[in-house]
Amino acid sequence: EIEGIHHGTYRYGRWWWNARGYTPAGVEAWNGIRAIDYLTSRDEVDDSRIGITGRSGGGAYSWWVAALDERVKVAVPVAGIASLRNHVVDGCVEGHCDCMYPLNTFRWDFAEVAALVAPRPLLIVNTDRDRIFPLDGVVEIYNATRRIYRLLDEESMIGLAVSEGPHKDTQPLRANAFHWFERHLKGRELGDEIDTVAPEVVGRESLRVLDRIPDNEIVTKIDERFVRLAPSPELPADSEEWVRMRDAWRDRLLDKCFRAWPPEDEPCALHELGRSSVDGVLLTHYELAPEGEFRESLTLASPAEGARRAVLLVVEQTGWAKWSRDDCAALRARAKTKGEAVALFAPRGVGASEWTSDERERVQIRRRFMLLGMTLDSARVWDIRRAIAQARTCPGIAGLPLTVEASGAMGHNALYASLFEDGVDALDLSELPASHRDGAIYLNVLRFLDVPCAVAMAAERCQVHLRGTDPSQWGFVSELAERLAWPGRVQLSVE
DSSP states (O other), X not given: OOOOOOOHHHHSOOTHHHHHTOOHHHHHHHHHHHHHHHHHTSTTOOTTSEEEEEETHHHHHHHHHHHHOTTEEEEEEESOOOOHHHHHTSOGGGGOOGGGOOOOTTOOOHHHHHHXXXXXXXXXXXXXXXXXXXXXHXXXXXXXXXXXXXXXXXXXXXXXXXXXXXXSOXXXXXXXXXXXXXXXXXOOOSSTTSOOOOOOOSOTGGGOOOSSOOTTOOGGGGGGTSSOOOOOOOOOSSHHHXXXXXXXXXXXXXXXXXXXXXXXXXXXEEEEEEEEEETTEEEXXXXXXXXXXXXXXXXXXXXXXXXXXXXXXXXXXXXXXXXXXXXXXXXXXXXHHHTEEEEEEEOTTSGGGOOOSOHHHHHHHHHHHHHTTOOHHHHHHHHHHHHHHHHTTSTTTTTSOEEEEEEHHHHHHHXXXXXXXXXXXXXXXXSOOSSGGGSXXXXXXXXXXXXXXXXXXXXHHSEEEEESOOGGGGHHHHHHHHHTTOTTXXXXXXX
């Protein structure tokens, strides 16, 4: 009767849900658990015989609640699960709202969720032509989960029921659920005495509870309060307390935000594609392979007479268009006039590796990242780390002090890359949002820290210049630098 918002990333651009560690699937699972709390408080309810079922979204909630709450003795999720491959590779994610998915911090496939129900009676129900819960993935989940039941010597407690039809509620689907409940909650085996029809016993209107939506409802605003934000940090008393704070933040980032990064020792290749010399500037084009099959562009412009410093310029798509057009004329001009070796870097999804300019398609690509236990931005942090490491080996840069330069949300990505990659002497970040709510998104990050904490961590390692920003937003950083005697490490300017 009071619908929560289930299309935060899908429709409303609430990517900060990922950063906050929020998903409406969590709310719906909690609602189910609290409903069981209420049911078991009533005298007429036998709390030893609680079953759960639902279809589509209700099927997904049936999975979460049965996995989390062992008071559920029998589960019949209907059209509520498929394999991770179905969702990511086959594109089923595009047919689902956000309430279908947990934040996949630990990179599970859905069979791990299903296995949590074992050894309780579990019937997986689906139709054979369901486009958003394809049968091949349903069968894959069933087979993987059945192995767990077999190991527990409880294989008779799991079943698979497939009925003909599309993604639609049908009588055969309901009858399968009723049979399973009759057997495992009432001890009755299948037979003619069990009705296979699911008549409407109670009309929809008679089930209504509210005449009007209460003014004080929080269902539509629950995303702002369901998951706790990290408290504002307090200044450490001394350097020892700061080290404890810093290390705790770093550990949480690696464990809960950047867990999907490849191993540190994964090879990273940098291949030269070609070079040219124009007006005293050498232009060298490279291809960087930071992870697997990804291929990204790095272009180095260096003055022929040598450079006094090196800059890694990390750009979004608009920046890529600006610096790379006309054979990198603007890039070559900067190298010549400032005497810098300037490396233009486009992380995944930018420049030649741009996936699409269609906004709807971009949204669905970003949603896939969360299912893989990461975000587009956390993947880009990894790319920038690899670019830093490889750029320092390039002729014309090796041995020079290196500044990493970026703006906006990409500035966040450069900032976090500097926390985990050595070799950065300075950060030059323009128009850096003071919160992840308005910038780069990493899974769960707002549960532990926000951008000023990351800036403070970076300032311990290198010089940080924040341009085009309100100094009042960075009080923690300035006061920390003063308390710990980091002279000149943090520069704030409004230009």
